[in-house]
Amino acid sequence: DEVSWEQLPVRVGEEAGENAREKQIFIRADGRAPYQAVARVMARLSATGFTKLNLITDTAEAAGA
Structure with missing residues (x-):
C-alpha cells in the first residue's frame, strides 16, 4: 500500500x-x-529509531529486462 513520507x-x-x-x-x-x-x-527509518534494517532486492525481473 502507498504511504506518505510523513507516515512511513x-x-x-x-x-x-x-x-x-x-x-x-x-x-x-x-x-x-x-x-x-x-x-x-x-x-x-533509521532517523526515526529503527536500527535493524535489512535490504532485500528482487533482481529476477531486472535480469530479464
Whole structure:
C-alpha cells in the first residue's frame, strides 16, 4: 500500500507491532528502483529509531529486462 513520507515510520511501526524499533525490518526493493529512493527510505527509518534494517532486492525481473 502507498504511504506518505510523513507516515512511513508510523506505518512500519504499526505493521511491526510491539517493540517495533527493536525488531528487524526487511525492506524489499524492486531491482529497477533507483538506489537513491531506497537509501532515502532506509535513512528515514533509521532517523526515526529503527536500527535493524535489512535490504532485500528482487533482481529476477531486472535480469530479464
